[in-house]
Amino acid sequence: MKIEITEQKRPVLSEEAKAEIQRVIKQYPEGRQKSAILRVMHIVEEEAGGWLSPDTMDMIAEILSIEPIEVYEVATFYTMFNLQPVGKYVFEVCRTGPCMLVGSDNIITYLENKLNIKVGETTTDGMFTLKTAECLGACGYGPMLQCGEEYHEYLTPEKVDELIEACRRGEIKGNKVV
Amino acid sequence: MGRKLLLEHADVPGIETFDVYRKHGGYRSVEKALKTMSPEEVVEEVKTATLKGRGGAGFPAGMKWSFIAKPEGVPRYLLCNADESEPGTFKDRYLMQYIPHLLIEGMIVSSYALGANQAYIYIRGEYMFVLRIVEKAIAEAYEKGFLGKNILGSGFDLDLSIAPGGGAYICGEETALIESLEGKRGNPRMKPPFPAVQGLWQCPTVVNNVETLATVVPIINMTAAEYTKIGTEQSKGTKLISAGGNVERGGVYEIELGLSVEEFIYGDEWCRGIKNGKKMKALVPGGSSVPILPAHLITKTANGDTRLMSYESLSDGGFASGSMLGSGGFIVFDEDQCIVRNTWNFARFYAHESCGQCSPCREGTGWMEKVLHRIETGKGNMRDIDLLADINKKIEGNTICPLGDAAAWPVAAAIRHFREEFEWHVTHPEEAVKRNYGMLKGVTA
Numbered sequence: 001m002k003i004e005i006t007e008q009k010r011p012v013l014s015e016e017a018k019a020e021i022q023r024v025i026k027q028y029p030e031g032r033q034k035s036a037i038l039r040v041m042h043i044v045e046e047e048a049g050g051w052l053s054p055d056t057m058d059m060i061a062e063i064l065s066i067e068p069i070e071v072y073e074v075a076t077f078y079t080m081f082n083l084q085p086v087g088k089y090v091f092e093v094c095r096t097g098p099c100m101l102v103g104s105d106n107i108i109t110y111l112e113n114k115l116n117i118k119v120g121e122t123t124t125d126g127m128f129t130l131k132t133a134e135c136l137g138a139c140g141y142g143p144m145l146q147c148g149e150e151y152h153e154y155l156t157p158e159k160v161d162e163l164i165e166a167c168r169r170g171e172i173k174g175n176k177v178v
Numbered sequence: 179m180g181r182k183l184l185l186e187h188a189d190v191p192g193i194e195t196f197d198v199y200r201k202h203g204g205y206r207s208v209e210k211a212l213k214t215m216s217p218e219e220v221v222e223e224v225k226t227a228t229l230k231g232r233g234g235a236g237f238p239a240g241m242k243w244s245f246i247a248k249p250e251g252v253p254r255y256l257l258c259n260a261d262e263s264e265p266g267t268f269k270d271r272y273l274m275q276y277i278p279h280l281l282i283e284g285m286i287v288s289s290y291a292l293g294a295n296q297a298y299i300y301i302r303g304e305y306m307f308v309l310r311i312v313e314k315a316i317a318e319a320y321e322k323g324f325l326g327k328n329i330l331g332s333g334f335d336l337d338l339s340i341a342p343g344g345g346a347y348i349c350g351e352e353t354a355l356i357e358s359l360e361g362k363r364g365n366p367r368m369k370p371p372f373p374a375v376q377g378l379w380q381c382p383t384v385v386n387n388v389e390t391l392a393t394v395v396p397i398i399n400m401t402a403a404e405y406t407k408i409g410t411e412q413s414k415g416t417k418l419i420s421a422g423g424n425v426e427r428g429g430v431y432e433i434e435l436g437l438s439v440e441e442f443i444y445g446d447e448w449c450r451g452i453k454n455g456k457k458m459k460a461l462v463p464g465g466s467s468v469p470i471l472p473a474h475l476i477t478k479t480a481n482g483d484t485r486l487m488s489y490e491s492l493s494d495g496g497f498a499s500g501s502m503l504g505s506g507g508f509i510v511f512d513e514d515q516c517i518v519r520n521t522w523n524f525a526r527f528y529a530h531e532s533c534g535q536c537s538p539c540r541e542g543t544g545w546m547e548k549v550l551h552r553i554e555t556g557k558g559n560m561r562d563i564d565l566l567a568d569i570n571k572k573i574e575g576n577t578i579c580p581l582g583d584a585a586a587w588p589v590a591a592a593i594r595h596f597r598e599e600f601e602w603h604v605t606h607p608e609e610a611v612k613r614n615y616g617m618l619k620g621v622t623a
């Protein structure tokens with residue numbers, strides 16, 4: 001995998017995030033704090049506006065008292081972590097078999113046209129990033145997409161329009177602006 | 179109406195809270211096990227119930243538990259596999275989202291049986307909203323004295339927490355899950371040593387699926403003798419099935435093992451037939467890794483017996499004319515679907531999810547994807563079809579973990595049953611780009 005380096009200074013963590021991190025580290029025995037890495041990465045990514053810069057990953061290494069390389073290794077293995085800036089709203093459309101059988105291809109094309117971007121790109125106003133994902137465990141309710149922590153199911157072009165409008169009106173939780 | 183042992187109360191408002199769950203008989207199995215049974219008796223009960231692992235492989239849970247090493251002074255761990263990423267499978271999410279205390283209850287009893295004082299649930303990262311529900315339920319269980327020190331005055335201690343993944347199907351493989359829980363990349367380990375001897379932090383560990391652990395609750399409550407009255411000769415009890423694809427009513431259903439496949443697909447209580455009144459063309463009954471069945475082998479086996487929703491009936495005929503119950507991910511294809519396109523889609527999934535440690539899997543899944551894409555887009559030739567079979571053989575059995583096999587089998591099955599469809603793509607290159615084979619040909623079987 002090729003990583004282009006985009007710089008962003010580490011985020012200032014909120015008090016809740018700091019407390020949450022300490023709580024999850026305590027779930028593991030003494031000296032096993034590295035086990036908390038994925039949870040900590042999710043928490044920090046949220047604080048950092050939806051992606052992890054090298055400096056932010058170094059911060060995670062410091063929090064867990066491990067080497068930065070141990071964070072990079074993990075960050076490049078798991079698909080959920082964004083290593084480049086993303087839009088305020090990230091749409092991840094499931095593209096796998098069961099969803100394809102009920103029309104996920106059409107939803108992806110519809111979104112590409114509507115947002116005027118290709119999969120993997122972000123709109124110029126920084127509002128939307130379009131991605132595809134493998135099966136998200138909602139196969140009986142497809143086509144579907146995930147935005148933030150929420151699942152949007154039984155998608156049709158009309159429902160996609162509504163979702164985009166709801167995002168524009170700020171009714172859907174998006175990434176923090178940092 | 180089939181009996182429901184897991185989802186009986188799933189629709190009760192507020193069942194995700196401790197109080198409502200408790201009012202409906204929740205945590206009775208903890209009281210029974212901790213107060214009246216020895217750990218060995220719990221293991222024996224689960225063995226007698228012949229509970230098969232619900233994560234896909236179907237390994238007997240009681241037997242797995244009896245393998246756990248018990249060296250003096252070394253902690254043992256119970257891990258719940260809630261990674262649920264096999265395409266077509268979404269039953270564990272349903273259980274955790276709507277009735278989270280059932281999983282917690284099952285984990286307390288199972289940990290007691292294993293002598294584990296620490297247990298973890300490893301849930302896929304995309305299910306963060308479910309993690310929050312389960313985490314809340316765990317906090318309630320601590321508050322009410324069902325987790326923590328000296329549970330119900332029995333002297334048994336248990337700590338339980340839940341950890342998210344980061345988006346990687348391979349972390350559902352038990353040794354990859356352990357690596358991931360140690361905070362590393364999810365690369366499966368060589369076996370032996372098995373987790374029962376050296377698992378999490380090199381300590382004895384048992385990994386079980388969400389549904390397997392939840393099923394321990396009714397087994398203890400009703401006794402194995404009663405539990406085994408439900409089901410068939412070799413498949414006891416109930417099973418959660420997640421139905422998707424072109425069915426009228428997709429969703430998660432609890433069935434008594436032994437229900438006929440026909441009843442499940444067409445019955446009013448279940449999937450209610452194929453969407454838009456179409457005909458059924460094919461079925462993948464147990465998640466994307468199991469062989470696809472063509473129409474004539476779905477409701478009847480090759481011998482003409484009624485095909486049942488059970489481990490033995492779904493695999494009747496072996497790979498030649500059968501499939502597997504697997505994870506219970508039921509994917510139905512209507513007459514308009516293109517098998518080549520779907521086979522390519524699944525191959526792309528496995529290529530995407532290979533961890534890359536073994537070359538037969540890393541390279542083989544990538545080749546299969548490319549060759550299938552070539553055929554699907556009208557650029558293939560007849561030799562490609564045999565090439566796929568050849569790649570298959572080179573992956574099968576030559577890899578560290580079963581992902582390689584899981585990638586190879588569906589391709590082999592699709593070619594076995596739908597060869598003419600692959601050939602059509604080769605002989606009609608222009609049409610293959612423009613049109614969907616299924617739309618063109620309708621039902622082939």
Ligand SMILES: Cc1cc2nc3c(=O)[nH]c(=O)nc-3n(C[C@H](O)[C@H](O)[C@H](O)COP(=O)(O)O)c2cc1C
Pocket residue numbers: 230231232233234235236237239259260261262263264347348349350351352353385386387388390391579580581584
């Ligand atoms: C590639 C791969 C992915 C797997 N994914 C899952 C999964 O998501 N959930 C699961 O319970 N088991 C999964 N398994 C099976 C586990 O390795 C293991 O057998 C299972 O968790 C044992 O639990 P059980 O005996 O209760 O079914 C997977 C296996 C492989 C090879």
Ligand code: SF4
Pocket residue numbers: 348365366531532533534535536537539540577578579580581582
């Ligand atoms: S078979 Fe594939 S997924 Fe499994 S260890 Fe090898 S490369 Fe990784």
Ligand code: FES
Pocket residue numbers: 094095096097098099100134135136137138139142144265266267
């Ligand atoms: S295939 Fe889309 S959620 Fe499973």
